[in-house]
Amino acid sequence: MLNKKSLWTMPVSFWHNIGFQVIAIILALAFTSLILVMAGAPPLLAYKNILEGAFSSSTQISNVLVAWVPLLLATTALLVTFTAGLWNIGIEGQITLGAIFTTGMLRLLLGSDLPPGIIILLGFLAGMLGGALWAFLAGALKAFGGVNEIFGGLGLNFVATALTIYLIFGPWKRPGVGSMSGTVPFPPSFMLPTLSGLRISLWAIAIGIGGLAIIYLLIQGTYFGLRLKAVGRNMRSSFLLGIPTTRYMILSFIICGILAGTAGAIQVTGVYGRLIPSISSGYGFLGLMVAMLIAYRAIWVIPVAFFFAALNIGSIRLPIVLQLDSALSGILQGSLVLFVLMMSGIQQRFFNNKGEKHP
Amino acid sequence: MNVELNAVNKHFGQVHANKDITLTIPSGSIQGILGENGAGKSTLMKILSGYFQADSGSILLNDKQVVIHSPADAIRHGIGMLHQDPLDFPPMKVIDNFLVGGGERHRGGDQHRGGAVNRRGNALFPNYKQIIKEINELAGQFGFAIDPEAYIDAMTVGERQQVEILRLLWLGVQVLILDEPTTGISTAQKKKLFSTLKILAEQGKTVIFVSHKLEDVEVLCDRVAVLRQGELVGISFPPYNTDNLVSQMFGKLITPGSRIVCTRDKPVLELHNVSIEEYRLSIQDVSLQVRAGEVIGLAGMEGSGQPILLRTCAGLVRSVAGKICINNKDLTGKNHHVFKRHGTAYMPASRMEEGLIPGLTLTEHFVLSDDKQHGMFIEWDKAQRNTEKQIQEFNIRGRPSTPVEALSGGNQQRALLALLNEPLSLILMEHPTRGLDIESSIYIWRKLKERCRQGAAILFISSDLEEILHYSDRILVFFAGKVSKPIDAASTTVDQLGQLIGGKGWEAA
Numbered sequence: 001m002l003n004k005k006s007l008w009t010m011p012v013s014f015w016h017n018i019g020f021q022v023i024a025i026i027l028a029l030a031f032t033s034l035i036l037v038m039a040g041a042p043p044l045l046a047y048k049n050i051l052e053g054a055f056s057s058s059t060q061i062s063n064v065l066v067a068w069v070p071l072l073l074a075t076t077a078l079l080v081t082f083t084a085g086l087w088n089i090g091i092e093g094q095i096t097l098g099a100i101f102t103t104g105m106l107r108l109l110l111g112s113d114l115p116p117g118i119i120i121l122l123g124f125l126a127g128m129l130g131g132a133l134w135a136f137l138a139g140a141l142k143a144f145g146g147v148n149e150i151f152g153g154l155g156l157n158f159v160a161t162a163l164t165i166y167l168i169f170g171p172w173k174r175p176g177v178g179s180m181s182g183t184v185p186f187p188p189s190f191m192l193p194t195l196s197g198l199r200i201s202l203w204a205i206a207i208g209i210g211g212l213a214i215i216y217l218l219i220q221g222t223y224f225g226l227r228l229k230a231v232g233r234n235m236r237s238s239f240l241l242g243i244p245t246t247r248y249m250i251l252s253f254i255i256c257g258i259l260a261g262t263a264g265a266i267q268v269t270g271v272y273g274r275l276i277p278s279i280s281s282g283y284g285f286l287g288l289m290v291a292m293l294i295a296y297r298a299i300w301v302i303p304v305a306f307f308f309a310a311l312n313i314g315s316i317r318l319p320i321v322l323q324l325d326s327a328l329s330g331i332l333q334g335s336l337v338l339f340v341l342m343m344s345g346i347q348q349r350f351f352n353n354k355g356e357k358h359p
Numbered sequence: 360m361n362v363e364l365n366a367v368n369k370h371f372g373q374v375h376a377n378k379d380i381t382l383t384i385p386s387g388s389i390q391g392i393l394g395e396n397g398a399g400k401s402t403l404m405k406i407l408s409g410y411f412q413a414d415s416g417s418i419l420l421n422d423k424q425v426v427i428h429s430p431a432d433a434i435r436h437g438i439g440m441l442h443q444d445p446l447d448f449p450p451m452k453v454i455d456n457f458l459v460g461g462g463e464r465h466r467g468g469d470q471h472r473g474g475a476v477n478r479r480g481n482a483l484f485p486n487y488k489q490i491i492k493e494i495n496e497l498a499g500q501f502g503f504a505i506d507p508e509a510y511i512d513a514m515t516v517g518e519r520q521q522v523e524i525l526r527l528l529w530l531g532v533q534v535l536i537l538d539e540p541t542t543g544i545s546t547a548q549k550k551k552l553f554s555t556l557k558i559l560a561e562q563g564k565t566v567i568f569v570s571h572k573l574e575d576v577e578v579l580c581d582r583v584a585v586l587r588q589g590e591l592v593g594i595s596f597p598p599y600n601t602d603n604l605v606s607q608m609f610g611k612l613i614t615p616g617s618r619i620v621c622t623r624d625k626p627v628l629e630l631h632n633v634s635i636e637e638y639r640l641s642i643q644d645v646s647l648q649v650r651a652g653e654v655i656g657l658a659g660m661e662g663s664g665q666p667i668l669l670r671t672c673a674g675l676v677r678s679v680a681g682k683i684c685i686n687n688k689d690l691t692g693k694n695h696h697v698f699k700r701h702g703t704a705y706m707p708a709s710r711m712e713e714g715l716i717p718g719l720t721l722t723e724h725f726v727l728s729d730d731k732q733h734g735m736f737i738e739w740d741k742a743q744r745n746t747e748k749q750i751q752e753f754n755i756r757g758r759p760s761t762p763v764e765a766l767s768g769g770n771q772q773r774a775l776l777a778l779l780n781e782p783l784s785l786i787l788m789e790h791p792t793r794g795l796d797i798e799s800s801i802y803i804w805r806k807l808k809e810r811c812r813q814g815a816a817i818l819f820i821s822s823d824l825e826e827i828l829h830y831s832d833r834i835l836v837f838f839a840g841k842v843s844k845p846i847d848a849a850s851t852t853v854d855q856l857g858q859l860i861g862g863k864g865w866e867a868a
Contacts, residue, residue, distance in 0.1 A: 138613060221724070221736045221737060222735050222736055222737065223732050223735065223736075223737055224735070226723060226726055226727060226737060227727065228721060229719065229723075230716050230723075230727055233716045233717060233718045233719060234629065234711075234712070234715075234716040234717060236712060236713045237712070237713055237714055237715055237716045238716065238727075239695070240695070240707070240713055241716075241727050241728055241778075242699050242723075242728075242730065243727070244695060244696065
């Protein structure tokens with residue numbers, strides 16, 4: 001199911017791999033350029049605009065970082081479930097539930113006298129709980145109900161979206177009439193402190209990197225991580241080796257949910273300041289793409305997530321400057337993943353297993 | 360069909376798996392290919408059946424040079440291979456397994472030449488009636504009792520093998536390759552297999568029989584080629600000189616050690632009136648006391664219930680009645696992990712599915728199996744030193760960083776053995792030496808006997824009667840879910856045991 005390559009170590013034929021990845025990137029760029037030409041836009045100008053949109057000023061770089069942190073957390077979260085051999089498609093819903101729980105907690109504390117730091121901390125804890133709960137549901141459905149985590153997660157995603165809409169237009173609606181623009185914004189004291197004049201918070205960056213560091217250590221260095229890896233690769237053997245496999249599977253969902261919930265909490269306290277209908281911003285699905293692209297190797301999360309975030313932010317100006325849809329970044333991201341997977345398939349089929357043709 | 364291999368070479372990385380092998384097999388003969396594990400037998404056969412391409416050398420069929428690109432291509436050339444593990448589709452019917460191979464596109468056997476193509480229907484609308492008739496005709500020729508409508512997963516390994524042979528013949532195969540076909544099948548099925556192969560040879564088909572079992576090769580084959588370390592070291596004709604074949608296989612003569620008894624008085628496993636109900640089989644009212652250091656062999660045809668009893672003793676299958684005690688502790692109804700904590704170890708037959716974890720290294724396996732966890736973080740240096748020690752101790756050909764799937768079968772079995780915790784009270788094993796050569800088998804049993812001296816009792820399943828008689832202290836014979844009283848191994852002969860396994864002489868016992 002998962003790529004058989006080791007998750008955490010560098011491949012032996014490092015340069016060989018790099019060569020194939022470069023070819024994949026070139027192919028993805030060529031493919032995207034072809035689409036641009038077909039749409040009647042000059043490709044080079046489009047790429048130049050994306051780069052400028054992402055890096056031309058400190059404001060823009062800070063915006064990239066704003067998108068990077070939740071993507072970083074989502075990808076990190078997915079590394080845990082991928083290690084356990086699980087396709088946690090439900091991560092979108094887990095981010096959403098994190099945001100909902102954070103919003104709910106902050107609403108409860110609106111009139112309280114607690115210091116802002118404590119309020120934000122409680123908001124984050126609630127978010128983690130929400131994400132963990134939603135992930136636990138997906139895990140329990142799989143472990144006890146025999147529902148494949150892909151289908152369970154997909155279903156729970158829809159429920160999470162519906163719940164958001166219900167809350168925004170129902171119990172949590174703005175005074176008067178509910179609106180797609182979300183719930184009433186929280187006061188600035190409920191938000192993570194940002195750098196002056198910019199939207200990015202150093203706290204958010206610290207949480208993102210801290211989360212990755214913890215998961216890296218967990219999987220690379222601990223008994224827990226090794227057992228998780230074992231469960232992901234062969235559940236039957238793991239059970240016979242004495243690992244409580246069901247417990248480990250559900251724990252991996254819960255850890256993933258905690259990180260996803262944290263991403264949701266950051267979306268509320270660090271980005272939007274309220275609950276909006278698409279609060280997860282698709283970072284869960286984007287995280288799945290990043291995880292596949294880096295073949296589940298933790299060290300690559302930081303740069304690749306940053307690159308994807310830059311594409312997202314950089315393409316925002318495309319509609320204004322070139323009358324192109326900003327979905328172009330999605331085409332580039334998607335084709336990049338497909339070509340990289342294709343090249344690694346080609347590499348394995350024709351170069352690693354010389355002459356062997358296993359069915 | 361005459362098969363000729365000319366100076367065939369094959370490398371896998373550093374390993375030279377086939378060195379300049381030249382071999383001619385005339386049609387109508389049964390050619391034995393003999394060699395220990397890793398001698399290059401399977402590689403050579405996989406080249407002939409299109410799984411691998413040779414690095415150099417050529418293949419001639421009836422003096423015509425051919426290039427075989429894939430297994431499907433091999434079938435078109437009339438070469439079919441019966442693999443050690445049947446490559447069929449268990450949840451499907453026999454007839455569907457026939458159709459999956461695209462049989463309607465192939466010519467039938469010689470007698471069907473011409474009209475067969477149309478009569479079988481086409482790829483979209485196969486003619487079921489006609490195909491069932493053909494299957495029944497073929498099965499009748501060899502006296503196989505195969506129902507085309509039966510589901511594969513309800514069959515024994517022996518029956519699945521028969522289905523596969525029929526399927527290949529139905530596809531019009533003229534050269535039949537069999538890779539270790541006698542492992543895991545009953546004596547009666549083996550007899551039937553051998554008579555079938557002799558009929559096929561009389562029909563002018565070429566049979567290639569790959570094995571490491573001397574006795575099988577000696578009774579069956581018209582000619583024997585011995586491979587050692589990738590080289591063809593000798594070709595012999597009957598009557599065979601066994602010592603000569605053995606020394607060709609190993610480069611030296613090997614004999615198993617003498618019988619050692621290390622039974623003590625302390626009981627480690629007690630079954631009181633245990634009954635087990637499983638799909639298709641029930642075992643009633645088994646009582647047994649196993650003492651420390653004792654070895655009990657479980658004999659019987661495949662599908663007679665041995666694995667179910669073994670798994671019950673491991674807590675993997677729950678009994679419906681009776682009591683199971685390990686070290687005087689009642690563990691009835693507890694799960695495998697509780698049994699494990701009380702010193703029970705279970706080693707299944709399928710090593711890569713139920714024992715080792717593909718993708719993880721030897722070191723990682725040793726860390727996982729260590730029940731004494733030291734803190735939260737793994738000390739990799741220490742783990743690696745420990746692994747190196749185990750590798751030396753158990754003579755595993757591999758490094759701490761070797762992923763287990765890269766080890767050969769014998770080395771995987773040694774690794775599994777090395778992974779067993781210490782101390783143990785009870786070791787439960789399915790086919791401890793299946794697929795291993797004599798040298799590895801003797802090594803495995805030496806290690807197991809050491810465990811017995813330390814006080815562990817062993818229950819093991821084997822289809823090798825010699826192994827059961829040689830290493831067991833007592834034997835339980837299984838027949839269709841019935842379990843015999845324990846029989847003393849030292850005073851039993853192969854013939855007596857064989858009769859019991861076949862269901863004869865039960866009233867007396």
